[in-house]
Amino acid sequence: MKKGMYLILLLVTMIFSLFACQAAEENNSQLEESQEQEAIETNAATEELLVSLMNSEGRQVATATLTDKGEAGVQIILEGENLPPGEHGFHIHEAGQCIPPDFESAGAHYNPTNSEHGFDHPKGPHAGDLKNITVNEDGTVYAEVDAPMVSLKRDHENTLFTKKGTSLVIHADPDDYISQPAGNAGERIGCGVIGE
Known part of the structure; x- marks a missing residue:
């Protein structure tokens, strides 16, 4: 039993x-x-991201669509209006803050590789250096800009999702692609936080 x-x-x-x-x-x-x-x-x-850029008065003047292209980096499509006509510097900056009116809160250009500024500099460019954009006479802009040295992937060494964040900045003047530290591009007239 x-x-x-x-x-x-x-x-x-x-x-x-x-x-x-x-x-x-x-x-x-x-x-x-x-x-x-x-x-x-x-x-x-994080394969595609929309960024809203505002002017010094806090009004939206542009939107940027960022698309991760893998090894080719990030493509940025910028569409805007109510901007001053002409050529303007356009960069990725090292801090995710856009406090008007001067947007100095965005910091310097995004430069994780500690390079010199400019496509024409032998020790350049910064990862955040982008080609100039051209605003039409009516204040509108459409530009397709490549950022081959950055990524929207969070584990990438040059990710745009850093601890401090990053931002897109439009300048008053064109970037000359060589002057230090920012291409003599003048005041910051538009700013948008990436990932906000």
């Missing part, structure tokens, strides 16, 4: 253990699937 009870107890214990192991495996599997989905959603969320 005792032997029979022992066998029944052993059998019940084994069945319970099997169910417990199966439940634990299912929980682990669900957790792994959840983490994978979260990683996919995080990456997807």
Whole structure:
């Protein structure tokens, strides 16, 4: 009788253990699937990003669509209005703050490689140096600008999602692509925080 009870107890214990192991495996599997989905959603969320740029009076003057192009960096499509006609410097700056009226809060150009400023400088450019944009006589602009040295991927060494954040800045004058530290591009007339 005792032997029979022992066998029944052993059998019940084994069945319970099997169910417990199966439940634990299912929980682990669900957790792994959840983490994978979260990683996919995080990456997807940073493949394309919209940035709103405001002028010194706090009015929106442009929007920029940033698209991650993998090894080719980031493409920026800038569309705006109510801007001064002519050629303007356009850069990625090192801080995610756009406090009007002068936008000095955006800091210097984004420069994680400690390079010199400008496409024409032998030790340049900064990662945040971009080609000048041209605003039409009616104050509108449409520009497609490449930023080959940066990334929207958070684990990339030149990610735009730094601890201090980053921002896009439009300047009053064109960048001469060589003067230090910022291409003699003049005042900051538009600013937008990346990732805000």
